[in-house]
Amino acid sequence: MPSQPHDHIIPFEESAKSKKEQVAEMFDKIAGKYDFMNRFLSARTDVSWRRKAIKALKQYRPQHILDIATGTGDMAIMAMQMLQPKKITGVDISAQMLEEGRRKIEKLGLSSQIDLQLGDSENLQFADDSFDVVMAAFGVRNFENLEKGLSEMRRVLKPGGRLCIIEFSRPKPAFINSLYQFYMGNIAPQIAKLFHQDKKAYQYLNRSANAFPERKDFTAILSQVGFVQPDYRALTFGMCCIYSATK
Ligand SMILES: C[S@@+](CC[C@H](N)C(=O)[O-])C[C@H]1O[C@@H](n2cnc3c(N)ncnc32)[C@H](O)[C@@H]1O
Numbered sequence: 001m002p003s004q005p006h007d008h009i010i011p012f013e014e015s016a017k018s019k020k021e022q023v024a025e026m027f028d029k030i031a032g033k034y035d036f037m038n039r040f041l042s043a044r045t046d047v048s049w050r051r052k053a054i055k056a057l058k059q060y061r062p063q064h065i066l067d068i069a070t071g072t073g074d075m076a077i078m079a080m081q082m083l084q085p086k087k088i089t090g091v092d093i094s095a096q097m098l099e100e101g102r103r104k105i106e107k108l109g110l111s112s113q114i115d116l117q118l119g120d121s122e123n124l125q126f127a128d129d130s131f132d133v134v135m136a137a138f139g140v141r142n143f144e145n146l147e148k149g150l151s152e153m154r155r156v157l158k159p160g161g162r163l164c165i166i167e168f169s170r171p172k173p174a175f176i177n178s179l180y181q182f183y184m185g186n187i188a189p190q191i192a193k194l195f196h197q198d199k200k201a202y203q204y205l206n207r208s209a210n211a212f213p214e215r216k217d218f219t220a221i222l223s224q225v226g227f228v229q230p231d232y233r234a235l236t237f238g239m240c241c242i243y244s245a246t247k
Contacts, residue, residue, distance in 0.1 A: 009211045011204040019144045020120070024093040026201050027071065031096035033197055034072055040195075041188050041202075049235055050075055050137055053166050053242045054082050056233075060162050062132035066091065068121045068153060069139020073101030075166075076114050079135070089126075091119040121149045126156045133157075135164040141212045150225045157247040163227060164244055167218070168209035171237040180239060184209070218243060 010019045011026045030037070038046045057079070063086045067076040070090025080088050092098050098116045105114045119125055121136070122145055134153045143149035153163060171177045189202040213221060218241070219230035227245035234241050 009204070009208040012200060019142075020093065020122075023142045023144075024095075026198070026204065027092075027094035028096040030197055030201050031072065031094065031100050033195060034097065034100065035074065037192060037195065037197060037202075038074075041191060045236060045239075046138075047074075047078075049166055049240055049242070050078050051082070052233075052235060053135070053137070053164050054079050056242065056244065057083060057133055057135070057162060057164055060133060062162070063087070064131045065089070065133045065135065066126070066131040066153075066156060068134060068136035068149075069093075069142065070101060070116060071097040071139070073098075073105055073114065073116060075135060075137040076101070076116070077104060077108065077110065080110055080114055085132075086113075088114045089131075090114065090116040091121060091124065092116070093118070093120055122152055124152045124156050128155050129158045129161075130156045131158060131161060133162045133164060137166040138168065140165055141167055141208050146213075146221065147225055150222065150227075154226055154247055159247055161247050162244065163222070163247070164242065166240055166242050167212060167214075168205075169212075169214035169234065169238050169241045170210065171239050172234075173237075176237045180237075181206075181210075215241060219245070 011022045015022055065079055065085050065088045067088055067090040070076050070092050073090055076088045076090045095118055098118060101116050105111055134157045140149060171180045184206040189199040192202040193199045215232055219232055222230035222245045230245040232241045232243045
């Protein structure tokens with residue numbers, strides 16, 4: 001197994017709580033403004049990243065989709081609108097993020113098609129081989145044990161099923177990365193503070209994104225947990241990557 005530098009990246013370094021507890025608490029706190037901050041800080045680029053990832057799943061015509069670390073349900077909602085599967089199940093450890101998600105889903109009249117459940121990606125309560133597609137947008141970086149979470153995602157995927165992961169990565173070329181690092185490391189946490197959000201949550205976002213295995217390092221981990229044909233596509237100068245693989 002490769003080393004896991006991301007394991008040590010936790011939201012609040014001074015806290016004695018586990019990474020999982022800290023992550024759940026942090027997202028509970030920022031849930032109310034999570035969508036707004038995403039749109040604002042990324043100038044809506046996050047929406048186009050999710051759209052591209054979901055578009056690539058169209059050819060598989062999935063009927064049952066699992067959205068891991070679903071948060072406020074943005075990925076699940078967009079996948080329901082674009083792919084029209086029979087059902088999407090979303091799982092997250094933050095009750096408040098799920099509450100926000102359920103509100104949006106109800107407003108859109110999608111409650112019978114999208115089911116959001118409190119649960120841990122590293123210990124999924126679903127039978128083996130249950131889903132045609134398992135996806136996670138900006139979630140796997142937060143796992144306490146990355147390999148365990150990815151293995152669970154593989155376990156519940158049907159043989160031949162498709163994995164889709166969106167995660168932050170470091171932009172190339174170097175001068176764009178410098179600008180990006182300055183924005184994410186200094187400006188974004190200040191903007192978050194202006195909107196009464198915990199600055200530390202947005203500092204964690206940058207630190208955890210920088211420490212996370214990216215591109216070929218991440219596809220190597222997908223292979224190690226048993227996925228086949230892992231691949232990635234870098235978006236917006238490589239600010240994020242869409243990873244795909246098959247079970
Ligand atoms: C940055 S948010 C992404 C939310 C959503 N997927 C999106 O695209 O906006 C990360 C989410 O991962 C969830 N999360 C972190 N670790 C988790 C775990 N072990 N199991 C389930 N959810 C987890 C957090 O609670 C949070 O809602």
